[in-house]
Amino acid sequence: MSTVTLRIWRGTEDEGSFEEYSIERNPGMVVLDAVHKVQAEQAPDLACRWNCKAGKCGSCSAEINGMPKLMCMTRLDDLPEDKPIMVQPLKTFRTIKDLVTDVSWNYAVKKKIKPFKPRKPDAPDGTWRMKQVDVERVQEFRKCIECFLCQDVCHVLRDHEKYDEFIGPRFLIYTAGLEMNPLDTEDRISDLKKRDGIGYCNITKCCTVVCPEHIKITDNGIIPMKERVVDEFYDPLTRLFRIFKPSKKSKAEESS
């Protein structure tokens, strides 16, 4: 049985160091297994988050060999064998301890976004009618498991710390999922431009690269939202056109 060496960040935001641990390697092992083995055998106080261990809950986010990944979905076989595996906490968020970071900012951001507001039900029994083709775009975004890897890799947060001006890829597609929902009557386009800072995204697509759910965050979510912002704010022709054709928001106001 071969062994594998991990270099894991031990400590907090302010102080700490990488510690090396060597463990026995099992077939099919993922990085989270390796971390658990270290925890059970060598360092019981090694902190890490995890829940489902199947890529469904998005708890075990970390940076493995420098790339943001889910520990439970990263197989040791896919990493170079000759070098120790670097495991460190998400850089964008404050490290609480070891591999655990303070992601509370994300929860605060979500709360600011206007919630879902459906149109009046279509049927007397209070239900709606929607075709599958109308919900598929939204369903893609709703696959999101909130692992916040996209938030971590996005340089607007990671390097430029625009926490007050930019909501990050996760919440841009969250907003996109609400905006494209055929039932929704709320208008979040103005928020996207001003408060949420969609313009800070410079489309480098790192969020799409790291998404464990393979959501095309940039192409299917952020860029369509940027285009809707253009419609609303930067395109004189559509503004002119809207004089004759009322927008979603004003339609919603009429119906309610």
Place this chain on the structure above:
Amino acid sequence: MARQDIPLEQVSVGVTARKDNWWIKPLLVFLGFSTFIVYSTWAAFQNADYFFNGNGAQYLSPFYSPLLYGQADAHPVFGTEHPAWWPGWLPFSPALLILWAPGGFRFTCYYYRGAYYKSFWLDPPACAVGEPRKGYRGEQKLPLILQNIHRYFLYVALLFIVILTYDAVISFIFVNPDGTKSFGIGIGSFVITINVILLSGYTLGCHSFRHMVGGKLDCFSKNPVRAKSWECVTCLNSKHMTWAWFSLFWVGFTDLYVRLCAAGIWTDWRIL
């Protein structure tokens, strides 16, 4: 939330824990774009060898199409003399009158933006790699907020597709020595036709176009025609990067082909 109070250490440019060769891709992009920019600028200033009619063919370089002012045998739209308002200090070339349009379309294209922000501006050099500058305005503020003009370049680019399609049709019509015209095929006909196909694939897969044809709708089922169009554009759009590169390479090659034939260095083989 306490988050904002804790300053993150800004890592310097190129610093990362990544162990793969992350710098290769941005480097290749840098070299690819640079090569094209240098070549196209040079070619644009030539004001010569943009039209080939050696063997009866009528090949016009895409860098010079539509030809507004230029040599008589290439059928310029307005005449052979360049316009009076052209500034004296700038050497005249008909390419300069039109290249701003496809240039602007590509410069403001969502794919190119992401690519050159990384390769040329290192913002960031690659995912999870440190950056050179602390300040950042993104496209939220001037000057890059102007990128939002992209859809207007799209309108022009769509017009160019029509013009280049016309050129492609013309490339199959050869002028016989007696002045009559007949259908023919040269290697150049293929080169020019492939060019318009690749440019169409790139232009029609544009993110703004995708939004326009149907993406702005919340409910597809009420607009089946637009839904179908959106589906087609989405299909092209999913390979937008590939279309962007192939069409970029080929448009340069098309100019080169016409140029070398016109200069008598290459021979255009007539197949039919």
Place this chain on the structure above:
Amino acid sequence: MTAWAEHEYDVLIIGAGGAGLRAAIEASSTGARVGVVCKSLLGKAHTVMAEGGMAAAMANVDDRDGWTTHFADTMRGGQYLNNWRMAELHAKEAPDRVNELEAWGAVMDRTPDGRINQRNFGGHRYPRLAHVGDRTGLEMIRTLQDHGIHQGFEVHMEVTVTDLVKDGSRIAGAFAYEREHGRFVFFKARAIVLATGGLGRCYRITSNSWEGTGDGHSLAYHAGAQMRDMEFLQFHPTGMVWPPSVRGILVTEGVRGEGGILKDKDGRRFMFDDIPDAYAHQTADNEEEGWRYIRGDKEARRPPELLTRDHVARCINRQIKSNMGSPNGGVYLDIAWIKEHITDHTGHIKKKLPSMYHQFKELAGVDITEEPMEVGPTVHYAMGGILVDPETQMTTVDGLFAAGECAAGLHGANRLGGNSLSDLIVFGKRAGEYAAKYAVEHGDVHPDMAAVERARLEAEMPFDHPDGENAFSIQNDLQSLMQDNVGIVRTESEMQQAITGIDSLKQRMESCGTGGNRDYNPGWHTALDLKPLLTISEMIARSAESRKESRGAHHREDYPDKDEQEGRLITIIEKADDGGMSLTKQELPPIREDLVAIIEENQKK
């Protein structure tokens, strides 16, 4: 500085999965001050793992469906050990609860005419499971979370409750610790809802995450509540078996719902071998009919792979035991075979089972559109749990409510797939509603502060022996003990062994300790998890030992048949005055007459 921080609520909800969040939304809507405590981050609860869907007789796909059929299916699935009133309420209210999710932003798969689509599932007579691909649980929790954050309740994330505190016979608060810095918190509350979910972590092979340590069961038990039918533990027939690191992770029943078949090592489809009499008239007797059923033919009967989970798990277990299994100790589950019937089978599978496709591709290197999966039974769900009043969800302790998996009654001896998600929202809502009502009606409480102090000392104990035994190894030993002795097929002697083993593990727990400091310390947390784990393990072993028959998920090698007398009794466990575990049997109340008629009517179909 005080030894703990304090918060005060009208209703405190412990657990933020489907049931907890639904309860919180309901309680908040009455204007009550509501706090929610969860062990992980918000939105990470085990509900996200639910794949197949939520059962509700909306009759969107098959208009013959209705609450009576759903009720009868649930009762038969539970071998009539269910609380019939809960089964009735569940069947009646589930459609409204599902529609409500849509009003809150859930985006479920659609029928061609635009309504919520429903799929087939084991034990359900008609297509009944509202779903979103194979990530229905994620959709549910995200919907409740995104709706909930605007309802005004407070969420305390990564906080673990270690003890409940009473005021006389009434519940009065909960003692907890927050993981980030290991600080203690006391929540004073007029009513408490337990929504802590499952207990699978006392087994080695389980689909449950680290959170499934039976906290709610244990908290209720130590607070004096009665527990019911703890012997009924569902083994999901299809968990992953290879590679070792993913052993136990769930493979959704949806795979079989979409046409997946079970095969032995020779490629033989063994599920036709053994079809229980109660289901024979509803089960296809040839492969062709089974396939027609999958494709929506209303005349066809279901393939045997869609029999109830207890039965399928035992069939698989039998194949493995008789050396007819796959190389890594499972059997084959094959969905790729549908290429015989479907032209674009690859696209179809990826569309219908996207997360299964990725799970196998990324974790096992298996392409399920081309190769069969290796699967085996995994501990999945506790049918037993805290005894509750069917209408209000109140336990036998005043002011203490329970909903979701930790509460018992709805599922009887075996749960049908899809009934758990609907359970969460139906009874989560009821628990929240009645807890808020209780809080208003009963006013202020005066918690026994000496008990809070005792809870603090107990929680600090692991730090008293920094060189004590590692909690992880005690947990591992317990998991092996339970896996080997209280598994799918049980016998008297093995269960006795388990009970003795648990006793000695209790001794070891006393001396277990942890190093390090109190900040986010998994060693400490694991040490604190031992108490609930040992409590529930003992309950399971003792209950299982006491039921001398085989019924539903409980299968005795020494009593392989159903026993009519035993089948009328439920097993009640509560804490005796001397601190030991007392076990009694209670007669099931007779089923209301009109419901009996419904059951009989459906048995004829």
